[in-house]
Amino acid sequence: MKRVLVATDGSDGGNRAVDAAAELAKTTNATLVIATVGGNVTGAELRRLASTDGDLSKTLETKADRVLRQAARRARRLGIKSPILRCGWGDPAETILDFVRREKADVVVVGRRGRSRLSQLLLGSVSQKVTNLAPCTVVVVP
Ligand SMILES: Nc1ncnc2c1ncn2[C@@H]1O[C@H](COP(=O)(O)OP(=O)(O)OP(=O)(O)O)[C@@H](O)[C@H]1O
Ligand SMILES: [Mg+2]
Structure with missing residues (x-):
C-alpha cells in the first residue's frame, strides 16, 4: 500500500476516519493524504456566518484550514510525521473522488x-x- 487518502469534514466521524487512516498508513508504511472540501455549511450556519463581520470566503477558508490542521495533529499523534494536506471546493463527494484520482x-x-x-x-x-x-478500496469507519 503506497497512499492512503482520508476525507474529513471535521466531525467526530471524520476524526475517527483520520485516526483509522493514520493507523493504516503507519502499519503499511504508506503516505497519508488528508483532504477536506470546504464551503459545505448548513443553511443555519451560513446565515450565522453571513451576519457576522468580515469576508465570508475568508471565514470559510479559515474553517477548512482549521479542519486540516486539527486532522494533521491527530495523524502526527499517531506517528505520521508529514501528512499531505489538500483542501478543495465544490461537491464534497466529487471533489474527494478527484483527489483520489489525482493523488x-x-x-x-x-x-x-x-x-x-x-x-x-x-x-x-x-x-x-x-x-x-x-476506483480503489474504500474503508468506511463507524
Ligand atoms: N466536506 C467534506 N470534506 C471531506 N470529507 C467529507 C466532507 N463531508 C463528508 N466527508 C466524509 O464523509 C463522511 C460522511 O459524511 P456525510 O457528509 O456523508 O454524512 P452526514 O454529514 O452525516 O450526512 P449528509 O449526507 O447529510 O451530509 C465524513 O465522516 C467524512 O469522512
Ligand atoms: Mg455531510
Whole structure:
C-alpha cells in the first residue's frame, strides 16, 4: 500500500476516519493524504456566518484550514510525521473522488456519518457516493 487518502469534514466521524487512516498508513508504511472540501455549511450556519463581520470566503477558508490542521495533529499523534494536506471546493463527494484520482490513492477512508446527520440513513450521502464511485478500496469507519 503506497497512499492512503482520508476525507474529513471535521466531525467526530471524520476524526475517527483520520485516526483509522493514520493507523493504516503507519502499519503499511504508506503516505497519508488528508483532504477536506470546504464551503459545505448548513443553511443555519451560513446565515450565522453571513451576519457576522468580515469576508465570508475568508471565514470559510479559515474553517477548512482549521479542519486540516486539527486532522494533521491527530495523524502526527499517531506517528505520521508529514501528512499531505489538500483542501478543495465544490461537491464534497466529487471533489474527494478527484483527489483520489489525482493523488493515485490505493485506499480512501471516510466516516460513516459526518456533520449533518439529518437523515435517518445509515450512511451519509458523501460516504455513500464515494463508496459507490471510488476506483480503489474504500474503508468506511463507524
Ligand atoms: N466536506 C467534506 N470534506 C471531506 N470529507 C467529507 C466532507 N463531508 C463528508 N466527508 C466524509 O464523509 C463522511 C460522511 O459524511 P456525510 O457528509 O456523508 O454524512 P452526514 O454529514 O452525516 O450526512 P449528509 O449526507 O447529510 O451530509 C465524513 O465522516 C467524512 O469522512
Ligand atoms: Mg455531510
